[in-house]
Amino acid sequence: MSDYNFAYLDEQTKRMIRRAILKGLAVPGYQVPFASREMPMPYGWGTGGVQVSAAVLTPEDTFKVIDQGSDDTTNAVSIRKFFEKTADVAVTEATEAASVIQTRHRIPEAELSEDQILVYQVPIPEPLRFLEPRETETRKMHSLEEYGLMHVKLYEDISQHGAIATSYAYPVKVADRYVMDPSPIPKFDNPKLEMAAIQLFGAGREQRIYAVPPYTPVVSLDFEDYPFEATKADHPCDLCGAEDSYLDEVILDDAGNRMFVCSDSDYCRSRREAGHVGRLGVETAA
């Protein structure tokens, strides 16, 4: 018997969040204000994602949490344990076995299915915030579909760097209407935003929830002569040899040696278990 209500939050809070999620799904990419609660973790540690997960989880779910693609970082482990304790849900590290996946800053490499839900932790939900600090103005810009400023920003990237230098939190247009911050995922992940799973975004400190239903068109903003390009480090994974996954760079010693490894720990593990070996990988005794 747990001392907590199912999934920690009280029922009235969950209803409020659930209503926001439904409106978010009805207007894809629009940021629905919600009365974010204090959670037993600091802002910036995924309080928005946790509240969305709490409102969405059912007792039958299998829950997975990743932080920058990894199942075993502090943030991911804490949130997984939090819902193990308060919602008594099954947990997993295998992407395909999970029905609800909470993520910080990555989309899993494995393709998600219609039966899965991806919950993003979002620090700054407003894509125009660093261009226009006033909420009253950004709200007006969204209502008028006035996104010229965002294109000016991308253009300034090109004029200064010769290419669009924005490499994460790359702005997208959802269902041909709202410009949306996909949370700080690498732009390598942007093409995956058009997926079969339901995507929910929760920003706790900023008190916003937004959503992308399955199969919704999500277009990364670009120019005809500078088309959007999903980039990654130009290496294979040094552990599993994958050429198609997003990589983390790891410094190995003071001599400047480094290795590149999949940021998606489950993807890398399952490839190594299937017998793939990278440059620095070790043959598993199989």
Add this chain to the structure above:
Amino acid sequence: MRVSAQTAYGGGFDDPARAAARAFRAAMNAMAKPGEIRVLDQAVPPVPLSAAAGTLLLTLCDPETGVYLAGACDTAELRGWIAFHTGAPVVTAAEADFAVGSWADLQPIDRFRIGAAEYPDRSATLIVEMPALAPEGAALRGPGIEEVAHLSLPELAAFQGNAMLYPLGLDFFFTCGDRVAALPRSTQVTEG
């Protein structure tokens, strides 16, 4: 004959937190995938309300949401049941966050709030009680639908007009017995 209080207020969630979680999952899947029919049977509301409509009210309504009961749904039993289980105030159509009734009783639908340009979420959700619900008829296209879905809508023009208001507009749940489907404002509706 008067029914006892026990009967009048029966039919709520057995295990409120878990029942609401399961019901919301079905409702969310319905709204995220317009036209898909899901089962909602966690509540047993008084007649004439369907199990699916009753479950939606218990899942989504509380003292912060105004409910409008249209036509035949506006009974003393139902008002009492909703007040007992949710505490939601019964309000006029123009103030409603949720409205429930048959398609005919909900007319005219331009009475309901469609949201504001800067806050399109401040719009009503209509729960339309249907005599039948089937994945056939009107063709639905838009977010949540891979190519095309079909749903037996009560008519076409009202939903086409609603979609033209996008991003403003109403969102709909259609309920029949213990089944539910949804039609958000983002869906384009054409003849099937």
